[in-house]
Amino acid sequence: MRKKSKTELWIAFGAVALVYIAVFILERTVNSSHILFTVLKKGAIYSLVAVSMNLLNGFTGLFSLGQAGFMLIGAYTYAIFTMPVEIKITDQVYKYYECAVNFDTGIFVALICAGLAAAVFAALIGLPVLRLKSDYLAIATLGFAEIIRAIFQWDSLGPVTNGANVMRQYKDLTDVRIPFTDIPFPSTLYVFLATGVCVALIVLLINSSYGRAFKAIRDDEIAAEAMGINLFKHKQMSFVISSFFAGVSGALLAMYQFTVQAAQFKSAMTYEILLIVVIGGIGSISGSGIASFLYVAASEWWLRGLDMGRFLGIDSASVFRSGFRRFVFSIIIMLIVLFFSRGLMGDREISFRGIAGLFRPRPKMPGAAKGGGSDA
């Protein structure tokens, strides 16, 4: 019933604008080879795919593990679409195959097509897979993701996918231009803009009538069906939309990495994303965002020293050697799961009402105080 006030909405817009300005200023002032930008870019890309997974797992209650497969489709579609024809006809990339694709498109078109390709594939496998429930759905989607990876490495598809070889020399983040000019677009800002638009669309969807129908399916399928919600149609919708954004994030990952290879999109990648969703809180968009930045920062930056022989100013080549980071990382994750069993955010969202509530004196009644607001 409670509708968000106009001021709250403006505060939210202001906060988002501040983030963008901060990113813009950082890119102007800090050396572009700083690890911070790796974390920001990869964190933003992971937050998009984590949010898309959350739409499916957290809001529709479909436990799907196919995210890496859809990212792969997105990444490859993007790479194939944007690689200039001049490179396709030479043997710079397609060394062992004659490239069968004789066109190339702009970045924006390719990003959309990457999402659409993943969405079309999701619609196809959704027909059989979405009849399954819980764990069986997870196993089936995981299986399909592995099948996708195998197909993209298949020799017979070589003229399109370049077999198991690396795809490169497509348009990456350094090729983005400010529209109608030749000035390079700040790359971190570009990733933030692209993921921001996608996440905003997902948030709008979740807060719409369809989002409520998804939540109804998650809470009680039988009641949802009895209230006239077509289960298959809505599950399919959620699956396809989630895959669309996974495809877009796969394309952004390809842009960020400069090269892309099917072998990279293993089920371990899905687990990474699942981990982010669980740490952030199943059913919390802002949780997924925060968790993905924390996860990427920890694994790429803060804990790096554990592998390199020097951590927190302590030099110890015998303890801090390769692999120790994974060990510490696992312990941190276990601690998070133990002490925040519902993730950092639970199913709440960051809201300014909630943040303001933290500074107000707590009501005396036990259990009445809530950390965050009910919606963002």
Add this chain to the structure above:
Amino acid sequence: MPENVLRLQDVTMQFGGVVAVNNLSLEVNRGEIVALIGPNGAGKTTAFNCVTGVYEPTNGLVSFNGETIVANHPRGKMKKLYAGENAKAYLGVKTFDPTPDQITRLGIARTFQNIRLWKSMTVFDNVLTAKHMRAKHNVLTATLRISHREEKRMREETAALLEEQNLLRYADDLAVSLPYGLQRRLEIARALATDPTLLLLDEPAAGMNPQETQELGEFIVQIKNKYDLTVFMIEHHMDLVMKFSERIYVIDFGKLISHGTPAVVQADPRVINAYLGVS
């Protein structure tokens, strides 16, 4: 339009060797409150589930406003067993096996024996979500807020419905935080939000004390008149059934054993036997 809103014809539901509903035929007329009673395990909820599309009946027809909505042919060997001499009536009848949401779309809404509210949602959202089915929007217009007028209309209707049910002050509370009696009432409100013409209530008074039961009975009559409904309910509370329903069907072991006005049913020795055992 035909007089009977709901009509079951030889509905049989078999689970393996158990015949939960056996050749059940009944009619519910427009504007009536009809009760379906019977001892525990008699097959009342199964009969409901056959109507609402949760189960596909082994055999039989269900029609709503004169149109067949659920139909199943007696197949092969079962033909003789279940359809008996009526087998001929099924020749040329198409099979209908609708899903529950299709049934709800036709205007049959239901509540559940064990309350099935959406736990993580507020009272307001529970009712609002039930309006999703009838809303004129698609996923694109809803996401991009092109259909925000539709959303506004849904919200206003929901607020009006909650106001009528005296639930508006709980609008922002989680549905599961309501006291039990109000949860039942909310479930009925949610069913009303789907704009039904026939309301199926599965044990609406379960777990209520006599005072609450009395209030519930009055509430049912009140919404029936207000929304021009036909009510078909399963109930164990005899005071509610006898006082508020116009006709009663009694089933035992899936079979219809008696039907008629409350007075007739009360006096029927077969009903007394079914409830108390043969003396």
